Amino acid sequence: MEESITFKDRIKDSVAEFGLPRLIITGFLVLLLIMAPFVGADLPTQISNIINRFSWNGILVLAMVPMVHSGCGLNFGLPLGIISGLLGATMSIELGFTGAMSFVAAILIATPFALVFGMLYGWLLNKIKGGEMMIATYVGFSSVSLMCMMWLVLPYSSPNMVWGLAGKGLRTTISLEGYFDQALAGIAQINIGNISIPTGTLLFFALLAFAIWAFLHTKTGTAMTAVGSNPAFAKAAGVNVDRIRMLSVVMSTWLAAVGILVYEQGFGFIQLYMAPFYMALPAVSAILIGGASVNKASIMNVIVGTILFQGIVTMTPTVMNNMIHMDMSEVIRIIASMGMILFALTRKTEGSR
Amino acid sequence: METNSAPLLKLQGIKKDFNGNQVLADINLELGKGEVLGLCGENGAGKSTLMKILFGAADITETGGYSGDIYLDGQKVSFETPFEAIEAGIGMVHQEFSLIPGFDATENILLNREPEKYSFISEIFGDRLNTLDRKKMDERSAEAVEKMGVAIDRHMMINSMPVGHKQFTEIARELSKDQLKLLILDEPTAVLTEREAEALLASIKGMSERGISVIFITHRLQEVLTVCDTVAVLRDGVLVECTPASETDEARITKSMVGRSIMGVAGSDDASEQPDAPTILSIEKLWVDMPGETVRNVSLDVKEGEILGIGGLAGQGKLGIPNGIMGLYEAGGTVTFEGRQIPLNNPRICLDSSFAFVSEDRRRVGLLLDESLEWNISFPAMQIQNKFLKSYLGGLIKWRDEKAIRELTEKYIEELQIRCTGTKQNARQLSGGNQQKVCLAKAFALQPRLLFVSEPTRGIDVGAKALVLNALKKFNKESGTTVVMVSSELQELRQTCDRIAIVSGGRISGILPSSAPMEEFGTLMLKDVV
């Protein structure tokens, strides 16, 4: 969609390829941007917001890519990776790390969890090829609710995290102040007027995105795409399909773990218990809005999708509120994102399901 | 057998082509009431197409219909859908079962034609809320089974039935239709035991006595001679013979089935048996569990540098041989390549031993339909032989070498005359013939020592056919690669191969030089037919 041949053809092609829902969503965002100044919303603040939220969420959306590539479908089991990240974050604090060091420690601690969970999860998904998405959803749910008990039971003792009265059991929300709050965003932050750009976070995202992009160009990465595109072909070409799928699941899980840590450093809080429950859905719809399908996704889809999705999330409340004095943003977000996922699921896709 | 003045079925000048490919040319046929017609012919001779036309199958109407006239009971008919054909009294038993696994025989026999009991609710919600009349269903199915004359358990679930009984359930279903005048049986005995087959033949005779005409398609000639009044033989879309069964015999039918009067080509001009060449691949006691293409106890030696053809009728197991050796289907036995034994059921080891395989299932196994030609052609070579990769960090990272891949793809596009818009075009957008060329290119890029090619010309047009076959021959000559080519088209095998092994009933029924007369091939093909 980058090259311009004839404008009309391009539009026709992109409409067909893009799909109506995606077009509506994009159009809606453009409309919001145009409307914003007229209804008195401050455009620079808005844009700054979008960039910030993009930097928080980008990696979570990126976590979709490996599994989509290997044909495991949309990773509705994202919460599993998020839990690894949460374990990393809480243990890093528990072990007494502070400041930026606690972020590094969190990633290091989260990694083995993500690898183990990812392998178990990948092993399971290899047993149930064809039914991945539904089972992924429920694996995510089960693990979140299991962890709800664990947060209460595990022997955490840092006074900053446990309930003050009982002296045990983690709080639902833990402030990261003094720990890795803004650990990345603070690096080389640029502030111009109302706009503040979290350079560090963006660079970190760019680094991971580049790593994934590069990986997809390697021999193994090529095999991963082929497995997703046609497992029978890959098998006939001597690729170990199960191993590649497993690898993709582990990658997705690890990215989700890192993704939630990056989200938390921007947001400033760790949210536990039921918070990771529905975190997969925004990420799934973001990548779909960006142009991915159930078995095709690129880094470009991630970037475009996250910007569009977060754009709608941040713009609608202000613009709508100023326009019709009804804050319908939540409802619009739900309808738009779920509509997008529905659309993707009902499209005929070859190969993987 | 009485010959009425107005035959039940009359086909007049039936012609059909698929995208310019003539598959039926001017078929004229008559069938009287209660007559049994045996229809013989090789695979691809046009039998199925003719029956599909008669039955109003969707793939006929979708590909532009047919020309010529069909008369049923003196009335001109033309069916758009199978339902119209059924309505008019034609029943067909397909090779694949069309049965609901969790229903019993009775429920299947009367599927969607169940007798109903009136219920008041249906006045509001429509007839589908009438309850089923189980008693009447039982009676009707009993009637149909009785008509068939073969006893089956009407209350047995389909999924616990032996395969023969499933077949009989299907036949009973057709017989339960009151309007049935003509029954088409497509290789019904293939799945039956000998005793069941006998019962079926008796049942066909019974139907004929009741005035139901039967078209009986089979490869088992003795069955045809036992039960049929007339034998019709199709070859290359032409009705070459239509004689009373009493005036013909197996040898004559075989000859009509395979004999090529038009081209009369002998073997390929440069075919040469190389008896002295060393054996490169030796297959012993191979069995392969490939659904519909089961291989039993096959032993075969392939000589270095030759092109070995494997022929035979569809479903006899010829496709199972390469698929089994390459590890795509469960297999057993021993395979020795250049003196080393190759473990089965592991595609990777086969590929590492420099085998290559062009699958008959282009779209499912052969291609990455949604990826570019570059990917399709370079992928196996990249994965197996680490070709087209650039190493960084001392081999830690292996990146795709896009330039090398493009050059390779361009080379094969030119060499095999693949018609495409460029190396980045998706394989899905190519025509069948060009897709097949991509599959070949993919195998050639591996530079294999041994190449299996399965049905290389299936579903592609004449021009592409010649190109593909020539490319194979050329590749064999120039790089000395041994080629094992599996094809249903005997003619094509004879043009290309040095020797031809014929598979029948999952076993090798014989190996002949490609110059051997057609009749010999025909006899071998039908030898152990299942």
Add this chain to the structure above:
Amino acid sequence: MKKINLRQASVPIMFIIICAICIPLSGLSPKMLVNEIVTRMGRNAFLILSLLIPIMAGMGLNFGMTLGAMAAEIALILVCDWQIVSVPGMILAAIISVPISVLLGIFCGKILNRAKGREMITSYIMAFFVNGIYQLIVLYLMGSVIPIKHSTIKLPRGYGIRNTVSLLSMRQKLDNMLAVTIGGVKIPVLTFIIIAVMCLVIVWFRRTKLGQDMRAVGQDMEVARDAGINVERTRIISIVISTVLAGLGMIIYLQNMGNIATYTAHSQIGMFCIAALLVGGASVDKASIGNVFLGVVLFHTMFIVAPRAGAYITGDSMIGEYFRVFVSYAVITVALIMYETNKRRAKSAASQRLQEEQDAESPAGGENS
């Protein structure tokens, strides 16, 4: 034919064990426990029955039953505003909910027909999507476009419905009719009669032509299509029936609860009903009325005793709360995994049989198989 499949029975057995451990720990008197179970049976059984028909039609667990629940809530909110009370109010709500359910069901069915092979995840997302539309209607259109008179249910800002709508005027009106108390246990006879009638209807439905068609479509769509059954339409009908029944079930459920949690009541309903059905020994492709009742008893026993037992063991009541949520999800997860692996197992078993046959026959040769 009726062999008890151990795999199939494993989930109920596991639950019996969980319940057996938790009941004594919970310290609930048997009378209280029975009372609770009977109440919940009346409350939930109808809702769960609505899941049976899509399973019969091979469409798996209908996570879209939430759609019917939403239709019922809209109907009840309206009826509440019109001040139609007690049983007549419920009947009116039922009448209003049916056309909404039918429309939603057709919509859902059509979408599912386009997503064959992944009906469950699609119906699951569908529930979220329609939830968005439901919120649009209830939170923004009610009071502004759809007239709502009473300030008791309207948000003070003038449009939208409050978080909770009281159904005091209907509370247990159905349950109390003909209610009998035996040994301190209140039995809502009329509700049970309605549930029994529904069971009979389902049994009858299985014997109708439509029921037969649905079973055929559920087992093999292609064969059914070849036999002239309108596969798409049959599938849509099964979803419509399920949605309508879920709507009616939701009315029974809410009259028992006595209030509507406007924005949350429906969201968990699907999950809990499905979990209960699976606990009763159903699977994704096979479920009976027996599974429904066994499921309600086992699942809700666990639900009642788990928090108390958890509190007793750990001294923290939240553990038990989370435990039962975890178990609900885990049950669904396990059932889904079992379904998928069984599908695979059936396939490999078939090819194994072929092999053995062939091996046995291989040396003999010559024989046709």
Add this chain to the structure above:
Amino acid sequence: MKNKRQFLFRALAIILILALAAVMFVIGRGHTVYFDNKDAEYDGKEYEAFYKVVVIKDKEKVAKLESDDRGMTDLMGQTLTVTVEITDEKGGESHAHKVSMPVPYSMDGIVINVPALMAGLPAEAYMSEFVPIAAEEEDEDEEVVIDEFEISDDV
């Protein structure tokens, strides 16, 4: 023919259901009825409150009113039938009156003045609409929770 018949039956079924709905509207309409034992004035005449009034509905005592008291009950349907037991003075005999009256459909809350009712005055004299007065004061905006995460604790 068949279609016509089916159409007829369907139309009939729909009409039946609509009729049922209409009936529900009438018999299911809920009202809150308030009984006032207060002095009333009509046409310039004064009617004094009784010493004690007991209102019995469906054999259930719903209100026991001294002078100047107000009692209430729920009513379903369009006819109010109650038995009113009136005691005129302390220690005096009570006498029961069975009264039955139609209530206006549109009123949610209905106030009935018992002295006026007992005096046999026309409906507009004893019946008036109950208007909730200070109900609007709780104007703190209610936060709507469309919380997807919440697990309801009771099903």
